[in-house]
Amino acid sequence: MEIEKLLDNNASACYQCEQARGPGCNTFKGVCSKSPETTAIQDHITWLCMQLAAAAVQNRAKVTDEQLVLFNRAMFTTLTNVNFDDDALMRYAEDLTAELTTLGVSGVNKSAAEAVATLKDYGLAHRIHKFGETVAGLRETVVYGIRGAAAYADHAFVLEGLDPVRKETWMNVEAMAELNKDDLSVDALLGLTLKVGEANFGIMAALDKAHNAALGQPSFAPVNTRPVEGKCILITGHDMDDLHKLLEQCEARGVNVFTHGEMIPAHAYPVLRKYKCLVGNYGTSWRNQRKEFPLFPGPVLFTTNCIMPPREDYKHRVFTTGRVGFPGLTHVANGEFEPVIAAALEAPGYTKADVEAANAESPLLVGAMHAEVLSHAGKVLELIGAGKLRHIFFIGGCDGSTPGRNYFSDLAEAIPDDCLILTGACGRFRINRVKDYGDIEGIPRLLDVGQCNDVFSAIKIAVALSEATGLAVNDLPLSLCVSWFEQKAVAVLLTLLHLGIRNIRLGPSLPRFLTPDALAVLADKFALKPTNNKDAKGDLADMLAGEH
Numbered sequence: 001m002e003i004e005k006l007l008d009n010n011a012s013a014c015y016q017c018e019q020a021r022g023p024g025c026n027t028f029k030g031v032c033s034k035s036p037e038t039t040a041i042q043d044h045i046t047w048l049c050m051q052l053a054a055a056a057v058q059n060r061a062k063v064t065d066e067q068l069v070l071f072n073r074a075m076f077t078t079l080t081n082v083n084f085d086d087d088a089l090m091r092y093a094e095d096l097t098a099e100l101t102t103l104g105v106s107g108v109n110k111s112a113a114e115a116v117a118t119l120k121d122y123g124l125a126h127r128i129h130k131f132g133e134t135v136a137g138l139r140e141t142v143v144y145g146i147r148g149a150a151a152y153a154d155h156a157f158v159l160e161g162l163d164p165v166r167k168e169t170w171m172n173v174e175a176m177a178e179l180n181k182d183d184l185s186v187d188a189l190l191g192l193t194l195k196v197g198e199a200n201f202g203i204m205a206a207l208d209k210a211h212n213a214a215l216g217q218p219s220f221a222p223v224n225t226r227p228v229e230g231k232c233i234l235i236t237g238h239d240m241d242d243l244h245k246l247l248e249q250c251e252a253r254g255v256n257v258f259t260h261g262e263m264i265p266a267h268a269y270p271v272l273r274k275y276k277c278l279v280g281n282y283g284t285s286w287r288n289q290r291k292e293f294p295l296f297p298g299p300v301l302f303t304t305n306c307i308m309p310p311r312e313d314y315k316h317r318v319f320t321t322g323r324v325g326f327p328g329l330t331h332v333a334n335g336e337f338e339p340v341i342a343a344a345l346e347a348p349g350y351t352k353a354d355v356e357a358a359n360a361e362s363p364l365l366v367g368a369m370h371a372e373v374l375s376h377a378g379k380v381l382e383l384i385g386a387g388k389l390r391h392i393f394f395i396g397g398c399d400g401s402t403p404g405r406n407y408f409s410d411l412a413e414a415i416p417d418d419c420l421i422l423t424g425a426c427g428r429f430r431i432n433r434v435k436d437y438g439d440i441e442g443i444p445r446l447l448d449v450g451q452c453n454d455v456f457s458a459i460k461i462a463v464a465l466s467e468a469t470g471l472a473v474n475d476l477p478l479s480l481c482v483s484w485f486e487q488k489a490v491a492v493l494l495t496l497l498h499l500g501i502r503n504i505r506l507g508p509s510l511p512r513f514l515t516p517d518a519l520a521v522l523a524d525k526f527a528l529k530p531t532n533n534k535d536a537k538g539d540l541a542d543m544l545a546g547e548h
């Protein structure tokens with residue numbers, strides 16, 4: 001058995017993302033390029049977070065805000081495609097060890113070499129061996145959900161401090177502490193997954209509120225996708241606060257800023273739009289960065305995932321900040337982006353000739369967050385009542401490189417003209433250039449609700465429709481087709497399950513950490529189904545016929 005072999009070889013294994021191949025994705029090197037050593041250190045960080053959680057639950061009165069913030073940051077840094085820098089990761093392990101000492105827990109200190117040497121005692125292969133595949137997979141689901149939620153909690157913390165996410169951070173700490181128990185049943189673990197989903201709902205709501213407070217209420221905005229003459233920086237990831245600081249620093253320096261990937265919703269926020277240096281969006285989703293970044297004539301700043309190993313030809317002009325790390329890249333901290341601006345001033349930037357040579361492209365529309373869409377609720381209900389709006393689809397989530405993801409573009413392309421499509425997260429790039437979707441009596445047919453955390457907007461829209469029509473959310477003419485890739489998507493999925501939303505189609509493949517037994521439980525309880533990647537039109541017919 002492969003797990004036994006991994007244990008015998010003291011090998012690391014990882015199956016936390018959709019790219020996982022076999023039980024030991026990175027026995028040698030992960031599909032994402034993560035080394036076994038990095039996985040071992042990330043496993044060690046996760047184990048330390050479990051110990052911190054247990055100590056925190058036992059010493060609630062003694063727990064400091066710094067410890068809760070560290071819990072979120074340490075979990076965030078273990079997400080797929082965030083941090084490949086072992087030295088930076090070890091600093092998180094050291095900080096966790098120090099905080100554990102203040103809570104009276106000792107003997108947890110390990111060097112990177114010791115983390116690798118003791119994999120047999122705590123790595124994934126050990127956990128699968130110890131608990132069996134189903135229970136181990138559900139335990140991992142709880143951890144992955146907490147990782148995703150922790151990333152959102154950290155974004156909210158940066159904007160408004162810990163208070164708006166304190167309760168939810170504690171819920172995640174409590175769930176994590178439970179994982180120290182060896183005898184958790186399948187039912188108990190399902191309860192924990194839903195608790196994490198509930199915590200993540202609160203965190204997404206807090207982040208939505210924090211974004212609106214800091215950046216203004218988002219509204220529809222066309223986004224330029226053509227070059228603009230001048231020196232330029234490309235910013236990617238999800239951190240709007242980093243973007244805001246970068247814009248402040250670039251405005252007076254004559255350096256333009258283009259958004260990339262999950263930063264495109266930035267153009268919907270009035271406070272960010274007012275900066276003249278925010279000139280457009282470049283490229284598509286993270287999976288194309290090694291093709292697209294070499295062609296961008298300026299530096300690239302990564303604020304969060306998803307970073308891929310940079311090619312040699314552009315590596316020198318990639319910068320990281322926040323929780324992101326990659327060996328050999330320059331890390332800038334505390335929102336001080338002068339090194340990035342200096343690199344932009346040295347780089348060629350876009351010339352007049354570049355601008356003249358560029359293809360004409362229609363702007364992309366963003367800004368369909370809940371307040372904007374609900375300001376048109378009367379019209380939407382009128383269209384439904386008049387039979388002019390038949391069905392609403394949500395097609396979005398994380399993008400990725402694995403086969404089968406054409407399903408989402410095929411589906412969007414085939415959706416009839418009397419239907420609306422909500423989209424969000426970097427999966428949007430699978431569908432937003434497929435065709436001109438047009439509108440239904442002035443309501444754009446393709447509505448981009450924002451980043452992955454802005455699924456919160458899609459939920460608010462669905463709840464408002466449910467209240468206005470008197471139909472339960474699960475009875476609305478609404479279908480959800482979610483593409484998943486990494487652990488934020490796991491957190492979002494757990495939130496949807498916590499809210500009792502059924503009939504979600506998930507693809508392009510089901511999570512490898514869920515065994516057939518665990519999936520049978522979810523399918524039974526929530527009617528979670530896989531996307532039929534070879535037959536998007538068949539799925540569409542079923543959804544239009546009311547099978548969601």
Ligand code: SF4
Pocket residue numbers: 014015016017018019020021025026029030031032033034080081
């Ligand atoms: S994060 Fe994904 S691709 Fe990377 S090692 Fe883990 S399962 Fe493999």
Ligand code: SF4
Pocket residue numbers: 238261262285286305306397398399400425426427452485486488489
């Ligand atoms: S939406 Fe998911 S896959 Fe896309 S950049 Fe964000 S974390 Fe990565």
